[in-house]
Amino acid sequence: MARETGQKLDNYIYLFSKAFNYIGVTILLIMMFxxxxxxxxxxxxxxxxxxxxxxxxLMMAVVFCYGxxxxxxxxxxxxxxxxxxxxxxxxxxxxxxxxxxxxxTVFALMTWQSFLKAGVALAxxxxxxxxxxxxxxxxxxxxxxxxxAACLVFCLELLxxxxxxxxxxxxx
Numbered sequence: 001m002a003r004e005t006g007q008k009l010d011n012y013i014y015l016f017s018k019a020f021n022y023i024g025v026t027i028l029l030i031m032m033f034x035x036x037x038x039x040x041x042x043x044x045x046x047x048x049x050x051x052x053x054x055x056x057x058l059m060m061a062v063v064f065c066y067g068x069x070x071x072x073x074x075x076x077x078x079x080x081x082x083x084x085x086x087x088x089x090x091x092x093x094x095x096x097x098x099x100x101x102x103x104x105t106v107f108a109l110m111t112w113q114s115f116l117k118a119g120v121a122l123a124x125x126x127x128x129x130x131x132x133x134x135x136x137x138x139x140x141x142x143x144x145x146x147x148x149a150a151c152l153v154f155c156l157e158l159l160x161x162x163x164x165x166x167x168x169x170x171x172x
Contacts, residue, residue, distance in 0.1 A: 013156045017069040024066025031059050065150035069157040097165035104158040114148035
């Protein structure tokens with residue numbers, strides 16, 4: 001029963017990770033086409049799109065954070081296994097569990113602080129520094145909330161990694 005519930009929860013976390021990744025990829029495509037169009041218009045017609053720099057700056061935060069949980073699920077983050085590969089299966093899983101737990105703790109604190117920052121940005125009506133075009137003085141709280149939500153999904157992914165490591169550790 002507990003294993004089935006854990007598997008369902010793990011599947012939901014995976015779906016969230018995958019959905020956030022798709023959103024991040026979509027925003028990345030929008031960024032790419034916007035920058036390419038801006039460069040084309042700048043050099044061919046000497047008429048750049050106003051505010052592209054500021055818009056891309058805001059989208060970059062979302063793009064980075066929205067792919068991090070899915071990358072964790074796919075084990076796509078850079079890791080150095082020089083010493084870990086020499087360990088036996090038991091110590092390797094124990095180390096994996098410890099690393100997942102420490103990472104979860106650090107990112108849980110970051111997520112908590114990000115949500116607090118988003119609340120402050122909303123309460124103080126914090127905006128971008130200015131700039132030109134449609135991205136001058138844009139409220140930043142939605143972007144901070146979006147980034148915080150992505151960090152929360154990453155935390156869930158790290159917690160699922162921890163649970164998988166502990167389960168493998170005790171299965172052996």
